[in-house]
Amino acid sequence: MVVRIVDDDEELLTSFRFLLEGEGWFVRIYNSAESFLEKDNFNVPGCAIVDIRMNGMNGLELQDTLNARGIKLPLIFLSGHGTIEDVVDTLQSGAVTFLSKPASLEKLREAISKAMDCASEINEQKSDIRNWHSLTGKEKEVARLVSQGLLNKQIAGELGIAERTVQTHRTMVYRKLDAKNNIEVYKILNRLNLIN
Structure with a gap:
């Protein structure tokens, strides 16, 4: 710095x-x-x-x-x-x-x-923004639901996709947002004012 x-x-x-x-x-x-x-x-x-x-x-x-x-x-x-x-x-x-x-x-x-x-x-916020923009549209949808603490099965039902697909998207969300769990995803989305 x-x-x-x-x-x-x-x-x-x-x-x-x-x-x-x-x-x-x-x-x-x-x-x-x-x-x-x-x-x-x-x-x-x-x-x-x-x-x-x-x-x-x-x-x-x-x-x-x-x-x-x-x-x-x-x-x-x-x-x-x-x-x-x-x-x-x-x-x-x-x-x-x-x-x-x-x-x-x-x-x-x-x-x-x-x-x-x-x-x-x-x-940190700039990094969050960059990381958020690296997500695909579907990954962003999954990230929002992950931040709410939903399980893969619940997200699959919500989005009408296979549970295995949700698992793949969740893995990519964690990797791209540099998050370890749904709480960290929530914090990142909150910092970006993406939580309703």
Whole structure:
């Protein structure tokens, strides 16, 4: 996982990079929101520490752009000039937290830890979505019924197919969803909001 730092203060970029790499994080730095949008690989999970006030695109505009593009990246806002309105706006738009400059190492650690937990959840959901889309139509039907705790015989009756066919589909559902049992299938479908 990567910690991105987006700030137009070169001195802060350098010191934060040094500090966070010393904590064991892989760090990428960007001196503008535009550079970040152009050069970052958003497929790599992690988080971003973003200054609210920058030359060019500011942190709020960057957050709006990421949201508009459907890029789910946990953001930690950092500012020496943040208003209460800024704090509220960023948090309502999905930021993990808002820190005042200069932020202590302890507060930074806590914020990054919380953001990385969010990044893990986002990554897990992306994986769930990919896995769900790998199922055939019939496997999806079986997965929904498996998540309800139905036995193969019950699913066969429900779908009007042979019990042996249900067993084959169930095996593929477990394999493709990376699930061991019906409870894990239920949890995955629940995370994807597929449970009625």
